Amino acid sequence: MNVSEAVATRRSVRAFTDQPVDRAVLERVFEKAQRAPSGGNTQPWHGLVLTGEPLQRLIARIALDLPRGREAFAPEYRVYPPELDGAYEERRRGIGEEMYGALRIPREDKPARLAWFARNFQAFGAPVLMLVHTPRYMGPPQWSDIGGWLQTIMLLLREEGLDSCPQEAWAVYAPQIREVVAIPEDHIFFCGLSIGYRDPRAPVNAFPVPRAPLGESIRWRGFGGKSCAGRNFLARWRLLTRH
Template sequence: MNVTEAVRTRRSIRHFLDKPVELEVLRTAMETAQYSPSGGNLQPWHAVVLTGEPLDELKSVVAAKLPQGPDGQSPEYEIYPKGLQEPYRTRRFALGEAMYDSLEIPRENKMGRMMQMTRNFQAFDAPVCLFVHTPKNMGPPQWSDMGMWLQSLMLLLVEAGLDSCPQEAWSVYGKEIRETLKLPEDHIFFCGMAIGYRDPDAPVNRFPVPRAPIDEALQFRGFAEL
């Protein structure tokens, strides 16, 4: 396993096997992820890692709120910008359609799509889920640091034969998560991340997720033309 292979094979897994994850494997990956860069070496990431009864308890708390829908909830932050412009809107729409197509849930099946969405809050049956938080006074640079830590951790999990799915969806129920996990009052909840072993036969784990060519995102200046 090298870095290139880990980056290319990592994907957000939405169906996990019923197979426990050893604590020592997790600790090894997380200890190495502590070498992730952060501005001023602040290391602003904090997380609670749950499995077994504690994870079941949290899922039950959130499940009790699901029938109310998103109305009345106080999300920790806006996951996507309002009025999402192109090409980002099309990329997001295409991903959703590819996922539902893999599950054979057509657009007119609103209930089916809603039920699939609620699987986020079961961590897609992963045996482990971590919940990331940080002090409320941390700004966008420190949130970027948390992203670098999460990416490092996800790649290290791939190296260890594990899979993951970062889940900002949990932020809709940030209040319940902060209360249940007893997070510090001056902290904001960021995201969850499901961890476990992917089901290689599940169609939802195999649909293509295209990436934009680098010329759409990057400009090279000052280099000699090839």
């Protein structure tokens, strides 16, 4: 698998088979991902990788608080800025609608939507969950380093035939997570990363996840001329990313 294939076939997988994942495979991935770049080579990422009984204990602890709804939420950072609007807010809502559409859960069916949201806290059935944390004093540049590290891991997982789902949702239960596993007090809990083998039959793993046209993200100066990407490239890329 080359890098383009890894990028094209990675998606947030939300239904996994129960096939266990070898520690040796994960060690290979994490060892390689240590090559991810970071400002000043600070490497501010920390992960706690759970499987088996420790993961089940965490899932059981969160299940106790699910019926309390938002009252039980206590994230250590704001997952989305309150100002989020325009295209950003539209994309956020859009992906939810795409997903619930694939699951055939209508907007009015709040209990079904909540039940699906709760699948986050079963790691979507994945056999492995990594909990990601970093010292509390780290700022946006170091958080962005962690993002690059996570993407490196997610792409390397594809090379091993594995899939993943990054999950900020776990952040709402930071205190409950701390009850079950040791995360240093002077570290902030960022997110989970579910890891496992994709269930290829699950519709939730098959809906199209749109992306903004390039012009909304990238501006050019000094290149002259028009787009060089070419129709052939775009057609092939769209085919590759339609999974």
